[in-house]
Amino acid sequence: xxxYKGYTGKYLEVDLSTGSVExxxxxxxxxxxxxxxxxxxTNLLWRRVPAAVDPLSPDNLLIFATGPxxxxxxxxxxRMEMISKSPLTGIYGxxxxxxxxxxxxxxxxxxxxxxxxxxxxxxxxxxxxxxxxIRSAKHLWGKDTVETEDALVEELHDPxxxxxxxxxxxxxxxxxxxxxxxxxxxxxxxxxxxxxxSKNLKAMAVRGFGAxxxxxxxxxxxxxxxxxxxxxxxxxxxxxxxxxxxxxxxLMNVIGRFPTKNFQLGGYADADKINAxxxxxxxxxxxxxxxxxxxxxxxxxxxxxxxxxxxxVRSFExxxxxxxxxxxxxxxxxxxxxxxxxxxxxxxxxxxxGRCISFVMELLDRGILTRAGVDGLDLTWGNVExxxxxxxxxxxRQGVGxxxxxxxxxxxxxxxxxxxxYAMDVKGQEIAAQDGRAQQSMGLAHVTSSRGAxxxxxxxxxxxxxxxxxxxxxxxxxYLPDMADPRSTKYKGxxxxxxxxxxxxxxxxxxxxxxxxxxxxxxxxDDVAEAVRYATGMDIDVVGLKAAGERIVNLxxxxxxxxxxxxxxxxxxxxxxxxxxxxxTPEGAVCRLHEMLDDYxxxxxxxxxxxxxxxxxxxxxxxxxxxxxxxxxxGRPSRSP
Amino acid sequence: xxxxxxxxxxxxxxxxxxxxSFKKERAVWPARSRISVLKWEKEGVYIPFTxxxxxxxxxxxxxxxxxxxxxEATGAxxxxxxxxxxxKMCVTACPFGGMAYDPDRGQAIKCDLCGGxxxxxxxxxxxxxxxxxxxxxxQVKRREAARKLAGLLDLVGR
Ligand code: SF4
Ligand code: SF4
Numbered sequence: 001x002x003x004y005k006g007y008t009g010k011y012l013e014v015d016l017s018t019g020s021v022e023x024x025x026x027x028x029x030x031x032x033x034x035x036x037x038x039x040x041x042t043n044l045l046w047r048r049v050p051a052a053v054d055p056l057s058p059d060n061l062l063i064f065a066t067g068p069x070x071x072x073x074x075x076x077x078x079r080m081e082m083i084s085k086s087p088l089t090g091i092y093g094x095x096x097x098x099x100x101x102x103x104x105x106x107x108x109x110x111x112x113x114x115x116x117x118x119x120x121x122x123x124x125x126x127x128x129x130x131x132x133x134i135r136s137a138k139h140l141w142g143k144d145t146v147e148t149e150d151a152l153v154e155e156l157h158d159p160x161x162x163x164x165x166x167x168x169x170x171x172x173x174x175x176x177x178x179x180x181x182x183x184x185x186x187x188x189x190x191x192x193x194x195x196x197x198s199k200n201l202k203a204m205a206v207r208g209f210g211a212x213x214x215x216x217x218x219x220x221x222x223x224x225x226x227x228x229x230x231x232x233x234x235x236x237x238x239x240x241x242x243x244x245x246x247x248x249x250x251l252m253n254v255i256g257r258f259p260t261k262n263f264q265l266g267g268y269a270d271a272d273k274i275n276a277x278x279x280x281x282x283x284x285x286x287x288x289x290x291x292x293x294x295x296x297x298x299x300x301x302x303x304x305x306x307x308x309x310x311x312x313v314r315s316f317e318x319x320x321x322x323x324x325x326x327x328x329x330x331x332x333x334x335x336x337x338x339x340x341x342x343x344x345x346x347x348x349x350x351x352x353x354g355r356c357i358s359f360v361m362e363l364l365d366r367g368i369l370t371r372a373g374v375d376g377l378d379l380t381w382g383n384v385e386x387x388x389x390x391x392x393x394x395x396x397r398q399g400v401g402x403x404x405x406x407x408x409x410x411x412x413x414x415x416x417x418x419x420x421x422y423a424m425d426v427k428g429q430e431i432a433a434q435d436g437r438a439q440q441s442m443g444l445a446h447v448t449s450s451r452g453a454x455x456x457x458x459x460x461x462x463x464x465x466x467x468x469x470x471x472x473x474x475x476x477x478x479y480l481p482d483m484a485d486p487r488s489t490k491y492k493g494x495x496x497x498x499x500x501x502x503x504x505x506x507x508x509x510x511x512x513x514x515x516x517x518x519x520x521x522x523x524x525x526d527d528v529a530e531a532v533r534y535a536t537g538m539d540i541d542v543v544g545l546k547a548a549g550e551r552i553v554n555l556x557x558x559x560x561x562x563x564x565x566x567x568x569x570x571x572x573x574x575x576x577x578x579x580x581x582x583x584x585t586p587e588g589a590v591c592r593l594h595e596m597l598d599d600y601x602x603x604x605x606x607x608x609x610x611x612x613x614x615x616x617x618x619x620x621x622x623x624x625x626x627x628x629x630x631x632x633x634x635g636r637p638s639r640s641p
Numbered sequence: 642x643x644x645x646x647x648x649x650x651x652x653x654x655x656x657x658x659x660x661x662s663f664k665k666e667r668a669v670w671p672a673r674s675r676i677s678v679l680k681w682e683k684e685g686v687y688i689p690f691t692x693x694x695x696x697x698x699x700x701x702x703x704x705x706x707x708x709x710x711x712x713e714a715t716g717a718x719x720x721x722x723x724x725x726x727x728x729k730m731c732v733t734a735c736p737f738g739g740m741a742y743d744p745d746r747g748q749a750i751k752c753d754l755c756g757g758x759x760x761x762x763x764x765x766x767x768x769x770x771x772x773x774x775x776x777x778x779x780q781v782k783r784r785e786a787a788r789k790l791a792g793l794l795d796l797v798g799r
Contacts, residue, residue, distance in 0.1 A: 072669050073659055100655075107671065159680065183682040211662070211670035221663065225764075228656075232766060286685040287767070289654035294766035296652040300685040314685075 003028050005215040006068030006535035007036070008109050012132050014125060016199050017058055017117030021132050026111055032538060033621060036067030038094050039508035039552045040112055041083025045092060046555055046625070051562045051632065055087040055191075056173060056198040058118035064105070064164070064204070065112040068536050070510030071103030071212045071291065073224035075231050075523070078103055078291030079512045086190040087198075088175040088352070088407050089428040089452045091560045093190030094507070096456075097164075097181040098290035098298070098315075101206060102510055104162040108208025119200040124152070124165075127206045137202035141171065144345040145180040152205045165203035166193040167347030169395040173197050174405040176352040176430075177395075180344060184314035185290070188349045190429065190451050215537030223530045227516060227523050231294050234520045241287070243276035244297035245318035245514065250275045252318075253326075255465055255486065256583030257438035259431075260326040261381065262358035263424050263575055266435050266583035270331035274321055278333055288314065295515045301337060308338040316340050322433035323354025328361060329381040339388055346395035353394065355430035356404045357387045359411070362422045368415065375399040424573050426453035427565070436576050436591040438584035439464060439486040443591030444496045447570040448600060450556035458499035459518040463492070470521040487585060489592050493599030501549030508552060551620040554604075554612045558625050562632040567610040570597060642716055643775055644752070644759060646689040650769035653680055653687040657761035657770060664760045665750075673743065675752035676761050676770075689761070689770060692739035692752040694718055700751075703734035708749075717754040725749055 002009025002025060013022045034043050041063045053059045063083040070077055080102030086093025105113070109130040122137040140148050145167040152163050162182040170177035170193030177193025178186045187193075196202075214220045231237060239247055249271060252258040256266035272278065283303060289296035303311040316337060324330060324339040343350040361379050363369040371378070375393070377386045377400070393401030403411050408423035408430055424431045429452025436443025445458035462471045468484040475483060475498075482490035499518075502525065506517050509532060516523040529542045540548075557565075571577075572591055580588025601608065605616030611633070614626050658674035666673050676691040698718050701709040708724035709731060711717070720731075727747035731740045743750045752759075754772075762770045773781060 073663055209672035211666065211668035211673070213668045214663075217663070217667045228764065228766070287652050288685060288687075289652035291655055292659055293652075293654050294656065296654065296767065298652075312683075 002026060004031055004068070004536040004538055005213045006072065006532070007031060007111050008106055008210075008212075010110055010130075011112035011114060012110050012127065014113065014115045014132070014134070015117045016115060016119040016123065016134065016201060019119075019134055021134060023130070023132075031068070031536075032540075033548065033551060035505065035508035035532070035548055035552075036070075036111060037065045037081040037508035037510055038083055038504060039067075039548065040065045041081060041094060042092065042552055042555050042559065044114065045083065045085060046559050049085050053085060055085040055090060055093075055195060058116065058199065060085050060116075060195055060198070062115040062192065062195050062199060062201070063112065066102045066106050067508050067510030068532055071106040072214065072535060073221065074292065074511055074531050074535075075224070075227050076290060076293040076295060076512030076515030077510060078293060079510055080105070081507055081510075082179060082187040082192045084190070084192050084195045086429075086451065087173070087194045088191040091427065091452070091563045091565060092450045092556050093192070094451055095178070095187035095189045095192055096507060097179075097185045097187045098293075098512060098514075099162070099181050099183065099185035100291045101162045101164055101181045101185075103212075103291045104206045104208055106208070106212050107210050108206050109210050113204065115199065115201065118198065122200050122202050124203040124205060125201065126156070127204065127208075129208055129210060140202045142168065144168065145347050146345055148203055149180070149182060152203060156205060156207070158207055160207060162206045163203055164206075165347075166196045166201075167345055167395070169347040169405075170194055170197040171202075172395065172397045172405070174348065174394060174397065175407050175410075176349040177347050178349045180347055184344055186315070186344070186349075188351065189454070191349070193347050214535050216534040220531065220534035223527060223534060227527055227531075228294050230522045231516045231520055234522050236520060237295070240297055240519055241295055243280065244299055246276040246279050246316070246321055248318050249321060250277075251465055252433070255438055256581055256585070256589075257435045257442075257464075257486075258326055259322060259433050259435050261329055262327060262355070262362045262422060263431070263435065263573075264362070264579075266438055266581040268326035268329075271326065273331040274325040274333050274336065279316075279321075282333060283337065285312075290512065293512065293515055295512075295520070297514055303334045303337055306334055308334045311338050311341050313337050313340050313344070319433050320350040320354070323350050324384065324387065327354050327358045327433070328384065328387055330384040330387070331382075332384060335384040335388075339384065339391065342388055342391050346391065348391065348395060351432050352407060352430040353391055355424055356394065356408055356411070357390055359408045359422055359424065360390070360400075360404065363415065363419055366422070368417045368419050368422075373400070421574050424575065426572060427569055429453045431573070435581060435584070436572060436593075437581040437589045440489045440591060440596065441486070441492040441495050443572055443576060443593055444492055444596040444600060445499070447572060447593065447597070448496060448500065450553070450560060456513060457503055458496040459503055459513055460492070460495050460499055461518050461521060462495065463488075467521070474521065474524060487589060489595045492596045493603050496596075496600060497603045500553050501546055503549075504552040505545055505549040508548070547620060551622060554617065554620055555622060555625065557606070557610075557612055558617070558622070558629050561611055561629060567597075567608070570610055642754065642757070643694070643773055643778055644691060644754065644762065645771045645773055645778065645781070647769050647771070648686060648688045650767045651678065651687040651689055652767055652769070653678055654766070656764050656766060657689055660760045660764040664755065673741075673750070675741070675750065690737070691761075692718065693737055694754070699734040699736065700731035700740050703730040705730060712753070712756075715754045715757045718751065719753045720749050720751060722746075722748055
C-alpha cells in the first residue's frame, strides 16, 4: 500500500508500440522529492529521455501527471500537467490545463499516465476506474477536437467522460499543436499535440468513480476552507471573477505592456474595442469554472450577429485577444473569437500561432517576404481574414503553412535575410503577450523559464502594475519600493527565483496559478505546505517545500543543459534589448536583462554560465545527476568559475 | 425547508460535490456526493441536483422495511442505517435519482440537509444554492421573474 494519501499511489505505463498497458505503483521517494505534476515529469524525462531522443520519435515520453492536491477541497484544484520533450524547442517542455481532466484521472485511480512508443495505427486510450485499454481511433483521425470529443462521449455512452485530444494540427505534427482537454481547455504550449500525433494517439478518454482520500481530514478541511474564504474576500477577487484574464487588456495597455504589431509597440490605439468591458457587453453568456474553483475566471462567449454569428467560445483568454488582436492590429472582437475557435478546433496554441502570423506580416511589411512567397495571401496588418486562412494552412501544412508549422525560429532560419530579428521567441518558443521592456522581471522570467519564453514559470505579478501590498505581505518591507516597481531591476532576480520555485510546486501539486496562487496572491508557501502535509500525511514543511521547488527547477535546468542550454541561450530577441518601448516609459525602456541575470544565477547557486554547481545539486539531493551532467557537458566550451 | 438550486448562477465547479462527499465520507468523492451537478457543457447549462424531499416520498413508500423517515426539524427524509437492507427499491422508485446506493456499505444514501446547515449551500461560492423556507420560495421566484420583467419593460420602453 502506498503510504501517502492525496495520491492514488498508482500510475499507468502505456507502450503504444507493443500495445502493453501496465498499472504500476508510484515510488514513495519520488513523491517525497518531486511531489507530482511537473516534478514527476521532470524526473522521468531526465531518467528516460536522453538528449539524443528526437521529440517526435517513439522514444519521447508523453506524460500526464496530477498532484496530491488535484481533485481535492483546495481552491482551484482542477489543474494538471502534460510533460514531454518539446518538438518546438527540443528541450524540456510542459503545459498545464484547467478543467476536470486531472481530478477525473484521480477518481479513476491514477496519479499519472506515461505513454511511450508509437501505435501502428491511430488509437485512443480509454481509462476507466483502475483499468485502461488501447482502442482503435481510425474513425476519429482527421476530425477536429470538438468532433472528436463528441464522438468519444457518444461511443463511451457517458456525458461524464473527460477527453484530451488532438486535432488536425497535432496529426500533421505542427510543432506547436496543443492538446485540447474537456471542454475547450488546452495544454496549450510546447507542442504536446505534435508528440501525441507522432505516436498516432488521437485521444485519451477518462472516467472515474473513486475517491481522493485525505490523511488528516479535519486539518485539511480547515486549511481548504480558510483558502476559499481568503480568495473570496481578496480585494481583487470581484474583478478577476467578473472579467477573467481579459480583464488585464486595459491595464496592460495603460502601462505599455500590451504587445502590438509583433512587439513593435507596447500599446494599441484600439485597445478599448477588444478589452474585457467590450467583450462582456457584446458576447458574455455565462461564468464557468474549473473543478473546485471559487474564482470562475472562465466564461462562455457567443457571437450573436454578423459574419461570425453562432461562434461560441469557452476559455477565451487575454493571450488570444492579444495574439489575434493588437498583435496583428485587428480591432474586431468577433473575429478574434472566431480565430480562437478555429485554433481550438484545429488544435493549435493560439499564442504561437498568433506570433507566427505577426512575424509574417512584419516580414512582408519590411520586404523580406513577398506576397508571392506567402501563396498570394494578403497578410497585411489587420487583415484577420487572411490570418485565419493562414491558421488553416498551418494546421494542414499547406504552402506557406508548412514553413510556419515549424514556429518562428525555424521559419526565420529557412527564410534568412535577417528575418531572425523579427522572430519573437526565446529558445524557440514564441513570447506570450507579456512585454519584458515594460516590466523588467517579465523579461528575466522569459529567459530563465525551463520551457523557453514563458511568463508562467515565474509568473511575476507583484511588480506588474505595482502591488506594494502584495509585496509586503509576501516579502516584508525590506524589498520596497523597488520590488513593486516594474521598471526597476532591483530584487527582480529574487522575485523571479521565488516565483519559479513556488510555481514549480504549484504545478506539481495540481492547483491553479491564475486562481489563488499568483493572480490573487492569496495562497502562498505556508498554505500549500499545510495543505500538502494534511492531504498526504507527508512530513513536509515550508523549508521542505521550497527545497522541492528548487529541486524541480534545477533538474529542469540540468535537463536543458545536457541539450546544450546555457547562458548564451538565456537571452531575449534583439527588439527587447535595443528597441525602446516608448509606451512603457517616456525615456524609452529596454529590458536590462544582464543586470538581473547575474543576480538570479547567484541566488540559484549556478555558475556564471548558468549551470547548477555540484554544490547546489548536492544540497538539493540531486547528487545522482552530477556525473551525467559532467560527462555530457565535457567537451563543451569550458565553464567559467 | 427547501434546497433551491439556481442553474443560472451555477458555474459547474463541483465545490458542492467535493464538500458534500467530504462531509459524508471524509474523502473527495463526487460519485458519492449527495448532490450532483448535471452538465450540458456545450450549452453551458449546469443544474445542481439532489433529493427533492418530496411531500409524497415514493422512496419511503417503496421501502419494504420502513427505513426511510422524515426528520421533524429539517423536513429531510433520512435513511435509518440500522434498518436499511440495501434492496435498492427506493433507488428504483425515486423518479429523480435523488436516492443513491453505496455498494461498500450495502445501503441507500441520500441528502439529509446536513441537519439544517447544508454544507453545499455554505461552500457554493456563487450563491447557486440556497436553503429557504417553503413559504418564501414562491416570493423569491416572483421577485426574480419581476426583475426580469422590469428589464424587459425597460428594453421595450427605449
Ligand atoms: S482561476 Fe480560472 S483557470 Fe484557474 S481554476 Fe479557476 S476557473 Fe480555472
Ligand atoms: S458549488 Fe455552486 S456553483 Fe459550484 S457546482 Fe455546486 S452549485 Fe454550482
